[in-house]
Amino acid sequence: MKKVRNIITVLLAVVAAASIPYFFINQESIISYLQRVFPLKVDERYTGGDISAEFIDPYGDDNGDGSLSYPAYEQWSTEGTLDLLKFTIHKPVTDGKWTSLRVFQQLDLCLAGFSNPLSGAAGFSNPVINIYIDIDGSAGGSTKTAKSRAELVSFSPLAPWDFVVSINGFSQKADLSSFDGSYHSSVMVYSSPSENSIYIRLPLEKNGLLPIMDGRKVSYYVVVGAYSQLAQGNFMNIKTRGSSRLRPRVFDYLSPDGVDQHKMLSSWNETSRSYAELKPVTWDPAQSESNSIANEELEKLKNLAEKELQSQPSKKLGEISQENLKGTALLIEYFNYSYFKEAESEADKILSEEPENAIALAYKGSITAMNGGKASSVIDSVNLVQKAYEIFDKTEEVAVTDEEKLTLYMNRGNVSKSIPESVFLKSLSGAKDFERAAQIFQTMDGENSSKAASALINAGECYIRAGKNTAAEVCFIKASSISSLSAADRYKLALRGFIQTAPSN
Amino acid sequence: MLTKNKTNLIEYIVKIIPMAIMMWIIYFFTIDPHNGLATAASWIYGLYLCCLYALMLFTKRTALYRRIFFISFALMFFPTFIINLIETRGRMGLSEADIVNTETPFCHIVIPITVIQAALSKTIIFPARLSGHYASIYSMLTIWLATSIVLGRGWCSWVCFYGGWEEGTSRLSKKKRLNIDKPPEQLRTFNYAMLLFLVLVSGVTVSSIYCEWFCPFKLVTEYSEITDFKSYLATIIFICAFFGLVVVMPFLTKKRFQCSIFCPFGAFQSIVDYISIYRVSIDTDKCKKCGKCISICPTLSMTEACYKETGHPLRSCTKCGECIDSCQAGAISYDFNHRKRARKESSNPFMILLSPSILLPFSAFIFSVIISSSFAPSTIKLAMMALSGGIK
Numbered sequence: 001m002k003k004v005r006n007i008i009t010v011l012l013a014v015v016a017a018a019s020i021p022y023f024f025i026n027q028e029s030i031i032s033y034l035q036r037v038f039p040l041k042v043d044e045r046y047t048g049g050d051i052s053a054e055f056i057d058p059y060g061d062d063n064g065d066g067s068l069s070y071p072a073y074e075q076w077s078t079e080g081t082l083d084l085l086k087f088t089i090h091k092p093v094t095d096g097k098w099t100s101l102r103v104f105q106q107l108d109l110c111l112a113g114f115s116n117p118l119s120g121a122a123g124f125s126n127p128v129i130n131i132y133i134d135i136d137g138s139a140g141g142s143t144k145t146a147k148s149r150a151e152l153v154s155f156s157p158l159a160p161w162d163f164v165v166s167i168n169g170f171s172q173k174a175d176l177s178s179f180d181g182s183y184h185s186s187v188m189v190y191s192s193p194s195e196n197s198i199y200i201r202l203p204l205e206k207n208g209l210l211p212i213m214d215g216r217k218v219s220y221y222v223v224v225g226a227y228s229q230l231a232q233g234n235f236m237n238i239k240t241r242g243s244s245r246l247r248p249r250v251f252d253y254l255s256p257d258g259v260d261q262h263k264m265l266s267s268w269n270e271t272s273r274s275y276a277e278l279k280p281v282t283w284d285p286a287q288s289e290s291n292s293i294a295n296e297e298l299e300k301l302k303n304l305a306e307k308e309l310q311s312q313p314s315k316k317l318g319e320i321s322q323e324n325l326k327g328t329a330l331l332i333e334y335f336n337y338s339y340f341k342e343a344e345s346e347a348d349k350i351l352s353e354e355p356e357n358a359i360a361l362a363y364k365g366s367i368t369a370m371n372g373g374k375a376s377s378v379i380d381s382v383n384l385v386q387k388a389y390e391i392f393d394k395t396e397e398v399a400v401t402d403e404e405k406l407t408l409y410m411n412r413g414n415v416s417k418s419i420p421e422s423v424f425l426k427s428l429s430g431a432k433d434f435e436r437a438a439q440i441f442q443t444m445d446g447e448n449s450s451k452a453a454s455a456l457i458n459a460g461e462c463y464i465r466a467g468k469n470t471a472a473e474v475c476f477i478k479a480s481s482i483s484s485l486s487a488a489d490r491y492k493l494a495l496r497g498f499i500q501t502a503p504s505n
Numbered sequence: 506m507l508t509k510n511k512t513n514l515i516e517y518i519v520k521i522i523p524m525a526i527m528m529w530i531i532y533f534f535t536i537d538p539h540n541g542l543a544t545a546a547s548w549i550y551g552l553y554l555c556c557l558y559a560l561m562l563f564t565k566r567t568a569l570y571r572r573i574f575f576i577s578f579a580l581m582f583f584p585t586f587i588i589n590l591i592e593t594r595g596r597m598g599l600s601e602a603d604i605v606n607t608e609t610p611f612c613h614i615v616i617p618i619t620v621i622q623a624a625l626s627k628t629i630i631f632p633a634r635l636s637g638h639y640a641s642i643y644s645m646l647t648i649w650l651a652t653s654i655v656l657g658r659g660w661c662s663w664v665c666f667y668g669g670w671e672e673g674t675s676r677l678s679k680k681k682r683l684n685i686d687k688p689p690e691q692l693r694t695f696n697y698a699m700l701l702f703l704v705l706v707s708g709v710t711v712s713s714i715y716c717e718w719f720c721p722f723k724l725v726t727e728y729s730e731i732t733d734f735k736s737y738l739a740t741i742i743f744i745c746a747f748f749g750l751v752v753v754m755p756f757l758t759k760k761r762f763q764c765s766i767f768c769p770f771g772a773f774q775s776i777v778d779y780i781s782i783y784r785v786s787i788d789t790d791k792c793k794k795c796g797k798c799i800s801i802c803p804t805l806s807m808t809e810a811c812y813k814e815t816g817h818p819l820r821s822c823t824k825c826g827e828c829i830d831s832c833q834a835g836a837i838s839y840d841f842n843h844r845k846r847a848r849k850e851s852s853n854p855f856m857i858l859l860s861p862s863i864l865l866p867f868s869a870f871i872f873s874v875i876i877s878s879s880f881a882p883s884t885i886k887l888a889m890m891a892l893s894g895g896i897k
């Protein structure tokens with residue numbers, strides 16, 4: 001008996017020792033299994049409370065009434081810094097942890113771009129954001145802006161605002177004040193450059209904001225402008241020849257569903273000299289704010305994606321050979337139709353004559369990594385993947401044209417997305433590759449915009465693998481704003497809640 | 506019958522097997538094939554690890570080379586960790602934005618404090634990422650579980666990236682200036698009380714209060730930004746805890762003071778140790794009762810009762826091997842956990858590969874290699890850049 005026990009222990013010890021490297025290599029799969037069978041979450045009292053509502057604002061609408069363009073100063077021209085993508089409302093927290101506030105409501109603002117060239121204390125330099133809050137419907141409040149002649153807008157008389165939070169990057173504290181001046185305090189502003197996000201926590205005690213806790217309907221107007229220290233309310237006045245003096249100084253505004261931002265921001269009236277009137281987004285805790293797509297719409301999108309997949313052309317090897325293609329064109333054709341062996345020998349052929357051919361190198365990198373996936377031992381497969389990255393590094397050195405760079409980014413991005421994260425830690429660099437690829441696609445025309453969307457979705461998926469959920473959402477929102485999406489991409493975005501309807505035709 | 510010399514020779518040859526496997530593992534997990542400084546740094550670290558393991562294996566002075574590794578492991582951890590923090594969140598200090606964003610690395614010490622809540626409510630009372638990060642919650646939990654099954658409390662002498670600090674400071678002085686070799690029972694069990702207190706209070710307040718108030722390593726990892734009186738007070742406590750528990754007391758007592766008396770994770774691992782594969786055994790018949798092991802044990806895990814009666818050190822033993830190296834009678838050895846009494850190791854030189862004295866350091870060192878390979882080469886690269894004046 002003792003002997004058997006000893007043998008079992010020795011066996012166990014040997015197996016344990018041998019399993020340690022495999023444990024680390026497969027840690028990602030173990031984690032994803034654990035996440036399914038034992039899902040954990042971080043206590044919301046740390047993170048600002050469960051999410052109550054999310055409002056998505058279109059990407060690329062940072063031009064106000066359609067005529068505004070970014071200030072010309074170099075520091076202010078970073079793309080997307082004035083483009084609000086998402087506004088998140090959290091449920092009120094009554095026992096905040098690791099924070100100076102006990103009772104608060106957190107609001108998150110996610111922008112398409114983020115930069116801090118002037119070292120703003122809150123972590124960003126541009127924009128200036130005002131959030132107007134109406135907590136009592138039409139009962140009381142103001143329809144004018146907090147500072148006169150600042151944003152040059154007015155607010156709906158059905159929801160006059162009661163409180164305003166004025167945020168700029170040069171102060172870690174935002175001003176919170178009531179419309180009649182009876183309350184005035186400050187709110188901490190936090191920012192996360194890696195997530196393109198700004199967070200504020202509204203203190204709900206002692207500020208007249210406590211009614212938010214009742215679970216009543218609350219309306220929000222979120223207006224974004226270019227920051228200027230000297231301008232009224234810090235909203236920069238962008239003058240263009242012939243523009244009206246009533247044109248709002250608002251680059252982006254969180255428009256409610258079905259409301260056209262351009263129309264709303266151009267609704268000023270020269271005759272009556274009245275400002276453009278804005279409508280708020282409304283959070284009603286009594287209703288489910290689910291963004292999720294209806295099942296039948298999702299089913300429709302799924303069918304369309306399947307149809308698209310079935311209609312993908314396939315070619316026999318002989319057909320490709322008859323096409324009289326040569327060099328990289330032939331290599332790409334082989335690769336696209338999944339004749340990887342032929343693609344590899346074509347790549348080798350090109351590289352033997354032209355060792356610095358960036359396109360052949362990029363494909364060679366992908367094929368090497370794929371060979372890694374098929375290798376019989378883990379060691380071989382890791383070595384091959386590492387070799388693939390060496391090839392990609394070389395490609396990076398020699399890639400000059402947009403086409404070459406694009407080929408590199410897409411190939412390397414795809415490899416980074418498909419290899420185990422716990423061993424190679426490549427998801428973040430994969431996301432960056434896809435983002436760079438999307439940028440290049442967007443500068444091209446025609447069907448390339450749908451390729452840009454695919455690249456952005458891939459970037460988002462890489463960010464999720466790296467645990468960067470907000471950065472992923474930024475990519476998904478950007479992708480969903482592209483009109484020419486493929487059916488497969490549309491379905492992917494719908495599954496994640498970024499698209500609500502199937503195309504009508 | 507084989508002569509002793511022949512047996513030794515065969516033993517040496519047989520030991521080439523674990524050495525070769527370890528070299529493969531080191532190569533596989535440590536070497537960065539990209540050209541440049543990173544490759545050079547990874548080769549330096551890889552060779553360093555190979556040398557250390559070879560010395561452990563062939564000289565039988567496991568504790569000495571483990572100690573060298575362990576101290577360097579801890580020292581190399583912090584520069585890369587801090588640079589990583591600065592890269593991901595722009596600063597070393599922990600701000601509320603990082604908490605909102607769950608950018609706080611999930612360190613193993615917080616595991617016992619959060620694990621009960623997690624099991625009961627599936628909620629983690631700590632603002633860390635769930636996955637997708639080297640120090641995410643799931644990543645640390647799985648590493649902890651795997652290590653605990655194999656090593657139990659051996660984590661504290663082979664895997665903990667904090668322990669090396671104390672190991673280092675406890676070795677700075679040759680002489681013991683304060684003798685706590687035979688401490689009162691209350692001191693020996695203080696960390697269990699600490700664990701119980703922290704679990705209860707953290708459970709009630711839904712906050713990991715160890716991290717908020719007591720962690721001695723905040724000073725060298727991520728201090729909280731001083732924004733109010735509370736954070737000011739906490740920072741003073743962190744500074745005092747670091748210098749008191751990690752520098753001064755280990756220096757005076759030549760013991761790993763924080764690990765053995767204060768650390769709640771240490772206490773937790775002592776409990777978890779029951780499920781591990783290995784432990785240390787004492788052959789009570791061979792033992793000369795000299796008490797040297799009591800004096801040398803850095804974690805207060807040896808008592809007279811251990812070598813007179815039980816034949817094992819206390820469960821707080823971290824499997825560092827110091828007592829094994831120092832025992833002149835050769836009465837102490839690594840063993841399997843289930844054995845009640847120490848067993849004579851097989852004289853068959855081939856069987857040595859299956860003995861705990863080879864298997865434990867082998868398994869433990871694999872963990873050390875893989876975990877350290879994620880940061881040590883980067884620190885060496887930084888040092889190389891600093892030496893060549895390349896850091897701006």
Ligand code: SF4
Binds near residue numbers: 802
């Ligand atoms: S009993 Fe021996 S192996 Fe255990 S901690 Fe003490 S010295 Fe190290």
